[in-house]
Amino acid sequence: MDIGQKIRDLRIQKNLTQEELGERTDLTKGYISQLEHDQSSPSMETFFDILNVLGQTPAQFFTENKNQQLVYAVADQTEYEDEERGYQLRWLVPESNENEMEPVHITFKAGGEFKTFEPSPAETFIYVVSGRVTLQLGNETYLAKRGETIYFHATQQHRIVNAARGQSVILLVATASYL
Template identity: 25%
Template sequence: MDIGKRLQDLRKAHGLSQRELAARAGLTNGTVSLIEQNKTSPSVASLKSLLDAIPMSIAEFFATIEEAEPTKYFYTVDEFTEIAPQSGQTAVSLRQLGNASSHTLQILDETYPPDADTGPELLTHAGEEAGIVTEGEIEVTVGDQIRVLRAGEGYLFDSRLPHRFRNTGKTPCRIISACTPPTF
């Protein structure tokens, strides 16, 4: 998927200039321009801020409309949708099961390499989210609480609370998570 082109098309469809979108998202005009030209990949938090300004969820942004196809219940590993368009050694991978825009539940397979995080800005969105760490460890910030969770431990919180995920460990961290409704 061409992230920059998709963002540009959405911005224009909503009658926003790059400057207006940047102001609403709390980013610079230059950042929006670089993202639209695919010269930089947005952090999860930056993309979330841009889409909140439109408004649209990350799930909707990456959804492919395939309504003509029969109902699908099972997915192979290569049928998940990557919704964290980053690259590099510390890029977060958020792989979504199915098309969350057609369900009331969003399931993600998340991978955080060492030193990876969701971005310096804390995330907020409507709904609740929960997850279980299956490998490694992750530092989770929710409101004013910070906790390092290890394999087998989990979290559950109101997603309207500011939150952030950061791998401060030396090995990759993997989380299976859920968000309802799918507003992320």
């Protein structure tokens, strides 16, 4: 394990500069740089202070996540069908609602529509795989057809409706707990 690289990776994940990490641990920016480049080794006390700022326990820091799943097969995906509203939703990544992004595949039947969402801080990206859909965002309506994308901040009430005579399919990726 490259301890310096792991400290650097965690610092970047926490969106801290070397200077900010140094200030929070009473260390200099130069010393943090030396640690990250394996040019120096911290005392146990200093190491624990750094881990505390980075939100890690020693056990978490030294646990290797070699079994992290990066590829998800169709068998890993979960489907939900809403017959009344005319759509089928497929979560592409298990437990994605615990992540910062939640990708889903939605198939609309003719006349199908997704539920109405209240305003939120989420950002949403939609790629129209086939057909046509409209986004009703506040008092405005936006149309996108196959191959086009929609990107918006969900700061107003909104919903997605199939605008094609037949089936439409979209890939939707939202931040936060959108769905």
